Amino acid sequence: MYETIYHRPTSVEHAIQLFSTAQDAKFLSGGQTLLPTMKQRLAAPSDVIDLRHIAALAGISLADGQLSIGAAVTHADVAASTDVRQAIPALAELASHIGDPHVRQMGTLGGSVANNDPAADYPAAVVALEATIHTNARSLSASDFFTGLFDTALQDGELITRISFTVPQKAAYAKFANPASRYAMAGVFIARHADNSIRVAVTGAGSDGVFRHEEMESALSANWSVDAISGISVDAGQMLSDIHGSSAYRANLVKVMAKRAVETAH
Missing domain, CATH: 3.30.465.10 (Uridine Diphospho-n-acetylenolpyruvylglucosamine Reductase; domain 3)
Structure with missing residues (x-):
C-alpha cells in the first residue's frame, strides 16, 4: 500500500472541504473495494476521507x-x-x-x-x-x-x-451467487408499485451493468404470474461472459432468477 493521509471528518461539509483541497482524494465508506485495491497498489489516493463517523x-x-x-x-x-x-x-x-x-x-x-x-x-x-x-x-x-x-x-x-x-405493493429479489465471492452472477429484483406498474431490474449479468428488462415488465403487468415470463427470452448478446459463466449461461440464469423472484413475491 502506498502512503496516504487519513482524515476522519464529522460533517458532510468538512468531508467535501477536505476533498476539494486534496491532491487526489478518495472517499472511504465501507472500504470493501477501495482498501483491497490500495493494498494491491492499484489505487494510490493522496488522501482517504473516512465517512463512517458522520x-x-x-x-x-x-x-x-x-x-x-x-x-x-x-x-x-x-x-x-x-x-x-x-x-x-x-x-x-x-x-x-x-x-x-x-x-x-x-x-x-x-x-x-x-x-x-x-x-x-x-x-x-x-x-x-x-x-x-x-x-x-x-x-x-x-x-x-x-x-x-x-x-x-x-x-x-x-x-x-x-x-x-x-414502499412497493410487492417485491422480491433472487440471485445466483458466485460460490467464492458471493457476488451476483445474475440477480433479479422485481417490484410491483402502488400504481400497479412493474419494474424488473437485473444485476450481475449485463455487459453494461444494471439494467431493466422491459419485456418482462410488460408481460408481468398484463399477467402477474410466473407463466407470463415463461416464453420470454433474454438476449445473450447483452450479457457478460467471463471465466465464471458464458453469456448464454447468464441469459438463462436471468430468466430462472426472474421466475424465482415472481414466486417469492407471491
Missing part, C-alpha cells in the same frame, strides 16, 4: 410510505432493521446475503451504490424500487444515476448522503 449519513427512517436509509448504513444494519423488514422485506433479504458477515458489517449502502460494481446487489433494488439518490448537491432518480460499468452520474467530490425508497 452522523448525517447514518440512520433509517420510515414515514408516509417512504423508507430513507443513510449512505453510511451497513448491509448488516439494513438486513436487521425493523423498518426495512416492515416496509420492504425484499431489501432486507437482499442485504442479508451480500458477501459474508465481515463484508456485511463493514460495507455500506452508499458505498456500494456509488461504486456501481456490475455484480453488486443494491443497484438492482435501487432501479426496481425507483429509488431516489440524494447527494450533498442534488437528488437523482435511479434511471439517471447508473451510467455504465463502475460509472455513475456523481461528479468529482459529490457524495451520496441517503437513498429513499417508495
